[in-house]
Amino acid sequence: MKKIDVHLQDDSYSIFIGRNFLSDIGSLIKNKYSFDKVVIVTDDIVDSLYGEVVENSLLKEYISARRIVIPHGECSKNLDMLRYIYNQLTDFGITRSDLLLTLSGGVIGDLGGFAASTYLRGIPFIQVPTTILAQVDSSVGGKVAIDLDGGKNLAGSFYQPKAVFIDIDVIKTLPVHYFYDGLAEAVKCGCIGELSLFTLFESIKTKEDIEKKLENIIEKSCQYKASIVEKDEKESGLRMFLNFGHTLAHALESFKNYQGISHGEAVSIGMSVITENTERMGLTEKGTEKKIKEILSLLHLPIKTSISIEKLMPYIMHDKKIRGDFITLVILESIGKPKLIRVPLEQISTYLATGSSL
Ligand SMILES: NC(=O)c1ccc[n+]([C@@H]2O[C@H](COP(=O)([O-])OP(=O)(O)OC[C@H]3O[C@@H](n4cnc5c(N)ncnc54)[C@H](O)[C@@H]3O)[C@@H](O)[C@H]2O)c1
Ligand SMILES: [Zn+2]
Known part of the structure; x- marks a missing residue:
């Protein structure tokens, strides 16, 4: 053991x-x-x-x-x-x-x-x-x-x-739905710092591949999360990186009243959308969005939503990461390099635009 x-x-x-x-x-x-x-x-x-x-x-x-x-x-x-x-x-x-x-x-x-x-x-x-x-x-x-x-x-x-x-x-x-759902958080660990985990996901092609590597995936995810928690138990700094993809995810979950969307699905969309936007803005290395989306799609996780940012805004305004007129967002400079940025509330939609008008 x-x-x-x-x-x-x-x-x-x-x-x-x-x-x-x-x-x-x-x-x-x-x-x-x-x-x-x-x-x-x-x-x-x-x-x-x-x-x-x-x-x-x-x-x-x-x-x-x-x-x-x-x-x-x-x-x-x-x-x-x-x-x-x-x-x-x-x-x-x-x-x-x-x-x-x-x-x-x-x-x-x-x-x-x-x-x-x-x-x-x-x-x-x-x-x-x-x-x-x-x-x-x-x-x-x-x-x-x-x-x-x-x-x-x-x-x-x-x-x-x-x-x-x-x-x-x-x-x-x-059930298979929960199987893929839980893996979204492991992919997140790969994106924000556990590079060997990201590489491992890139090598996966089938569910059998995942089953074979599951022990490794779980071990690396736990190891990574433990290392962050050891440095910042009460979420005052480093632990906030674990919120990558979560601002949009939480808004989507509450918009849908926690029905018809699971947490992993929401996080998958959240990671994809923010990276799509920050790459377009030149804040993220080119090609990062594609790498993340390829892995998530292979895991049968959604990478976009038909709900517009305008509809999600009221829910984003309840985010725990808002301080005064600013929100802290986690973005990727590249795979394995997360960054916390303070964004004025009126600019949120630039970072979290879902590309949908519905
Ligand atoms: N504390 C934290 O840091 C943290 C982090 C992320 C999520 N969460 C919370 O976790 C919850 C979601 O957890 P979840 O996705 O594990 O859902 P869950 O606990 O509802 O479990 C999902 C379903 O799988 C069933 N199940 C569990 N193990 C099974 C097994 N081995 N075989 C067959 N069925 C099994 C359960 O009965 C349940 O119906 C949310 O409430 C979320 O807020 C907490
Ligand atoms: Zn989560």
């Missing part, structure tokens, strides 16, 4: 990457940590596939375990489900010497992680991400959150897990 250490002083932890180890996760946890009880937070789909395997592996090690099963999907990342989890934790008599284990994609990781960060002012948690998005992105970095009526991820905290266990084999059951 591969191990990536994330160095964050008292909050340091390791990411373990391997294959087919879910039935041994109990002993893996017991060998490294000491917890009295474990509560597994998962969703109905993942529970039906892996819930029992994980619970039995804990029971085998004489660790008492219980599953909290939430309906799958973004609509569960809310205050009602958070209350439900808190109540279950109380019922199960969870204390600070127990563990909360999240088992599923980014929704459960964010919701369960936020519950762990606030229950009893913080109980230990471990992430077992089972989607590509969660394995390459959301399980690393310690951002946990729930959605509020006013928008996505509006209540949250920075709370690092005690460990992340990534089992590549669980991806076999992931």
